[in-house]
Amino acid sequence: MKRKWILLPISLAFGLLIMFAFQEFTEAQAPGGMPPMSGAMAGRMMTMQILPLETEWAQISFAMDVTDDALIKARKVFADAWKKREAIVAKSESAGDDADARRALRTELEGIKSSLDAELKKILNPKQIEALAKWEKENQNRFRQRSTGGGPGGGRPGGGRPQR
Numbered sequence: 172m173k174r175k176w177i178l179l180p181i182s183l184a185f186g187l188l189i190m191f192a193f194q195e196f197t198e199a200q201a202p203g204g205m206p207p208m209s210g211a212m213a214g215r216m217m218t219m220q221i222l223p224l225e226t227e228w229a230q231i232s233f234a235m236d237v238t239d240d241a242l243i244k245a246r247k248v249f250a251d252a253w254k255k256r257e258a259i260v261a262k263s264e265s266a267g268d269d270a271d272a273r274r275a276l277r278t279e280l281e282g283i284k285s286s287l288d289a290e291l292k293k294i295l296n297p298k299q300i301e302a303l304a305k306w307e308k309e310n311q312n313r314f315r316q317r318s319t320g321g322g323p324g325g326g327r328p329g330g331g332r333p334q335r
Contacts, residue, residue, distance in 0.1 A: 215260065217273070220314050221280040222256050222287075224249060230306050231295075241294050248290040255283050 228249050231237055237245070259279050266272035292300055 215263075217263065217277060218256055218260055218280060220311075221277065222252065222284050223310060223314075224253055224256060226310065227303075227307070231291075231299075231303065234306070235299055235302055237295065237299060244294045245291065248287060248294070252283050252287045256280070259283075 228245075231245060232242060259276050263273070263276050266276060291303070295303065
């Protein structure tokens with residue numbers, strides 16, 4: 172008799188555990204892939220799309236045949252753009268979901284990108300500028316594919332698995 176009273180709660184607990192696990196793995200996703208982003212996350216994504224300094228610096232430094240002298244000059248230009256971008260990221264966190272504020276920040280980022288490109292044209296040779304432009308276009312296409320669900324995993328983090 173005592174054994175039944177111990178076995179019953181253990182069985183119920185095990186059944187509940189299985190039910191919760193099943194619910195966790197079968198939860199429906201919202202249409203469109205990724206859940207809506209908070210203001211801070213959307214601001215970071217916008218800056219990485221418009222002004223991907225880290226990947227652009229890596230491309231120039233490692234994938235292109237750029238002289239050390241040119242890299243030293245480019246580093247100063249990238250450092251300046253980095254500081255300006257960080258100020259915009261800080262603003263984007265306080266902008267929240269305000270569309271007008273986001274447009275203004277986007278315009279500022281595009282201005283920094285234009286200045287960066289103009290300075291790089293003074294440092295890099297025409298062949299390098301052409302290679303960088305080609306890489307930027309490919310990078311933008313990859314970013315769009317990921318964010319619209321056209322890439323691997325349907326544009327969702329974790330290869331398409333539901334995220335919590």
